[in-house]
Amino acid sequence: MAVQTSTAAPMAASPNRSLAQHVSGYFRRLAGGELGALPAVAGLLVLCLIFTALRPVFPSARNFANLFTQGAQISIIAMGLVFVLLLGEIDLSAGFASGVCAAVLAELLTNWHWPWYLAILTALVTGVVIGLVLGTLVAKVRIPSFVVTLAAFLAFQGVALLMLKNGANISVSDPVVNAIENKNLPVWLSWVLLVAVVVGYLAVQLLRVRSRAARGLGTDPLSLIAIKTGGIAVLGGLAVYFLNIERSFNPLRVSLRGVPIVVPLILLLLVVWSFILSRTGYGRHIYAVGGNREAARRAGINVDRIRISAFVICSGMAAIGGIVAASRANSVDPNTGGSNILLYAVGAAVIGGTSLFGGKGRVLDAVLGGAVVAVIDNGMGLMGYSAGTKYVVTGIVLLAAAGIDALSRRRAAASGLR
Amino acid sequence: MTTPLLELHGINKSFGAVHVLRDVDFTVYAGEVTALVGDNGAGKSTLVKCVGGIYPYDSGEYVFDGHPVHVHSPREAGALGVEIVYQDLALCDNLDIVQNMFLGRERRSGLILDEPTMEQMAAQTLDRLSVRTVASVRQQVASLSGGQRQTVAIAKAVLWNSRLVILDEPTAALGVAQTAQVLELVRQLADNGLAVVLISHNMNDVFAVADRIAALYLGRMAAQVKASDITHSQIVELITAGRSGDIGLAPAHASTAADIDLDEVD
Ligand SMILES: Nc1ncnc2c1ncn2[C@@H]1O[C@H](COP(=O)(O)OP(=O)(O)OP(=O)(O)O)[C@@H](O)[C@H]1O
Numbered sequence: 289m290a291v292q293t294s295t296a297a298p299m300a301a302s303p304n305r306s307l308a309q310h311v312s313g314y315f316r317r318l319a320g321g322e323l324g325a326l327p328a329v330a331g332l333l334v335l336c337l338i339f340t341a342l343r344p345v346f347p348s349a350r351n352f353a354n355l356f357t358q359g360a361q362i363s364i365i366a367m368g369l370v371f372v373l374l375l376g377e378i379d380l381s382a383g384f385a386s387g388v389c390a391a392v393l394a395e396l397l398t399n400w401h402w403p404w405y406l407a408i409l410t411a412l413v414t415g416v417v418i419g420l421v422l423g424t425l426v427a428k429v430r431i432p433s434f435v436v437t438l439a440a441f442l443a444f445q446g447v448a449l450l451m452l453k454n455g456a457n458i459s460v461s462d463p464v465v466n467a468i469e470n471k472n473l474p475v476w477l478s479w480v481l482l483v484a485v486v487v488g489y490l491a492v493q494l495l496r497v498r499s500r501a502a503r504g505l506g507t508d509p510l511s512l513i514a515i516k517t518g519g520i521a522v523l524g525g526l527a528v529y530f531l532n533i534e535r536s537f538n539p540l541r542v543s544l545r546g547v548p549i550v551v552p553l554i555l556l557l558l559v560v561w562s563f564i565l566s567r568t569g570y571g572r573h574i575y576a577v578g579g580n581r582e583a584a585r586r587a588g589i590n591v592d593r594i595r596i597s598a599f600v601i602c603s604g605m606a607a608i609g610g611i612v613a614a615s616r617a618n619s620v621d622p623n624t625g626g627s628n629i630l631l632y633a634v635g636a637a638v639i640g641g642t643s644l645f646g647g648k649g650r651v652l653d654a655v656l657g658g659a660v661v662a663v664i665d666n667g668m669g670l671m672g673y674s675a676g677t678k679y680v681v682t683g684i685v686l687l688a689a690a691g692i693d694a695l696s697r698r699r700a701a702a703s704g705l706r
Numbered sequence: 707m708t709t710p711l712l713e714l715h716g717i718n719k720s721f722g723a724v725h726v727l728r729d730v731d732f733t734v735y736a737g738e739v740t741a742l743v744g745d746n747g748a749g750k751s752t753l754v755k756c757v758g759g760i761y762p763y764d765s766g767e768y769v770f771d772g773h774p775v776h777v778h779s780p781r782e783a784g785a786l787g788v789e790i791v792y793q794d795l796a797l798c799d800n801l802d803i804v805q806n807m808f809l810g811r812e813r814r815s816g817l818i819l820d821e822p823t824m825e826q827m828a829a830q831t832l833d834r835l836s837v838r839t840v841a842s843v844r845q846q847v848a849s850l851s852g853g854q855r856q857t858v859a860i861a862k863a864v865l866w867n868s869r870l871v872i873l874d875e876p877t878a879a880l881g882v883a884q885t886a887q888v889l890e891l892v893r894q895l896a897d898n899g900l901a902v903v904l905i906s907h908n909m910n911d912v913f914a915v916a917d918r919i920a921a922l923y924l925g926r927m928a929a930q931v932k933a934s935d936i937t938h939s940q941i942v943e944l945i946t947a948g949r950s951g952d953i954g955l956a957p958a959h960a961s962t963a964a965d966i967d968l969d970e971v972d
């Protein structure tokens with residue numbers, strides 16, 4: 289409906305911005321308290337430098353590959369947690385949920401001799417059902433998520449103990465499941481993976497520019513796209529190069545080189561969930577419910593369904609994390625998904641830049657933060673610190689990340705951004 | 707007389723023990739601005755939320771465009787062409803202007819959000835409303851001023867093929883110039899054939915744009931009259947006492963203090 293025809297030039301939908309404007313805009317956001325991925329990336333750099341200086345073995349090819357396999361479970365659980373955190377909720381049971389799903393997997397594989405695909409599917413379904421129950425209790429019965437998942441945290445710990453007959457562990461000998469964390473892509477396929485990622489990223493960016501330019505809408509400058517793509521190519525290239533170095537103690541007997549299989553799995557999950565969050569209506573509604581639940585409700589969004597689905601995604605991802613953990617250890621015990629896994633995962637999401645207050649966060653945060661957590665854990669292990677020290681340090685890091693989150697929020701409020 | 711676009715008959719609404727709306731009748735015509743006035747807590751926002759499907763009403767009849775309808779959700783109200791700009795602006799601070807304007811009704815091409823189309827439509831709508839104050843439609847709503855937010859909320863309401871636009875105190879937080887702009891916009895909407903309901907406490911605003919005035923008093927509809935048939939002071943009396951001369955509620959429901967006042971005047 290035409291309300292008023294104005295003769296003035298139409299308002300630029302969003303003006304073209306030069307590279308310089310992008311850079312200055314970035315610094316303005318930083319100053320305004322929107323730190324984004326900066327703390328995680330800076331932390332990663334500093335930590336790597338410190339550990340490299342203190343323990344020369346830290347940057348070795350073997351340890352580098354370890355970082356990926358050690359960080360996988362945490363990163364995957366953290367990716368699921370991002371959805372719950374985006375709504376301003378919390379899932380404290382994600383760690384033990386992943387343990388229960390891993391126990392289901394091991395039980396079916398080893399004691400029931402099910403084929404791997406059925407066992408994995410059942411483990412995933414277990415996660416989804418857990419999420420449905422938690423989400424329904426939160427969204428429909430309206431128990432605070434903190435209480436629901438704290439109760440589930442205790443209960444799942446018990447379920448894991450019961451399933452594993454009071455502490456016995458079940459070994460997993462299925463070659464497919466074990467391959468996830470213990471086998472690598474061939475060297476050539478590792479490079480193909482890199483090329484696919486870089487070309488795919490570039491193609492998505494260019495297509496976006498083209499479709500926007502065709503409508504006369506503002507676009508990112510090509511120089512910015514070139515810099516980002518180049519950055520991914522260089523960092524990815526270095527990573528693949530190091531992962532392709534022989535890291536077996538006895539290369540003649542068994543060769544150990546290439547990108548661990550879990551890495552493309554994480555990349556796939558990252559791409560799929562990022563796509564869903566940023567490009568689909570469902571993702572938009574997640575942000576809306578996290579930003580202003582009442583506004584979302586008035587916009588006709590089914591808020592309860594969104595909230596339940598976030599818990600389903602979280603527990604489902606926890607199940608995948610559990611499968612990865614079972615693969616890494618070749619076995620499942622009552623502590624799979626226990627001890628510090630959950631706090632590490634929450635820490636990963638928050639360190640990466642996902643807010644505990646809801647409405648702000650990305651799936652990428654979980655992976656970046658997961659890398660930070662993996663480096664801390666791995667580096668301190670190399671330094672020979674006890675588990676006690678590790679717990680204390682991780683607790684402090686989590687607190688620091690949450691503190692940065694709270695402070696940057698206050699800063700943003702002061703600068704009128706939130 | 708043309709059929710009204712919206713007719714409410716005998717609407718009742720309680721929040722627990724609090725009976726907020728009592729047998730409310732309310733009629734709105736297309737092409738007119740109907741002002742809904744009443745004191746704080748009279749039930750204006752509640753009535754509007756019942757119309758918008760936010761609150762279910764306990765009893766009463768809801769007739770839209772001559773047809774009895776049942777509106778149970780904001781989506782159903784939206785399907786009828788009812789758009790509400792809420793007093794507590796329903797915007798998501800963490801989303802940008804485009805994302806807010808299309809919230810819940812995103813354009814899709816296949817599975818993917820059609821961002822270019824949405825951005826274009828949002829820009830065009832703001833442009834039609836002569837909005838020049840926002841730098842970019844990709845700005846986060848958190849970074850907008852109160853007046854700019856109000857404009858976004860109104861633009862959101864007229865973006866759709868709306869037939870009835872309800873504005874709950876749209877000028878309450880605005881400066882002089884922006885108030886004038888919003889009122890002009892309200893008038894334009896009606897002149898373009900939409901039915902507009904304007905809630906306001908400012909009688910100057912009401913008389914500036916309204917064709918009809920409806921006054922709520924403690925949850926009852928005291929009177930619905932043409933703006934030209936009533937004076938400023940009569941409206942104030944209807945708002946504060948529920949009765950003015952021979953218009954308004956039956957004495958049993960109107961304020962006794964006012965009755966005394968009236969007797970003295972007589
Ligand atoms: N969600 C609710 N639960 C309980 N009572 C409510 C609720 N919403 C409104 N009320 C009550 O209903 C009455 C009418 O409120 P309403 O917000 O409709 O008034 P209003 O006419 O819009 O006032 P104002 O001019 O201050 O905006 C008030 O007494 C209020 O306390």
Ligand SMILES: [Mg+2]
Pocket residue numbers: 750751752793874
């Ligand atoms: Mg009100």
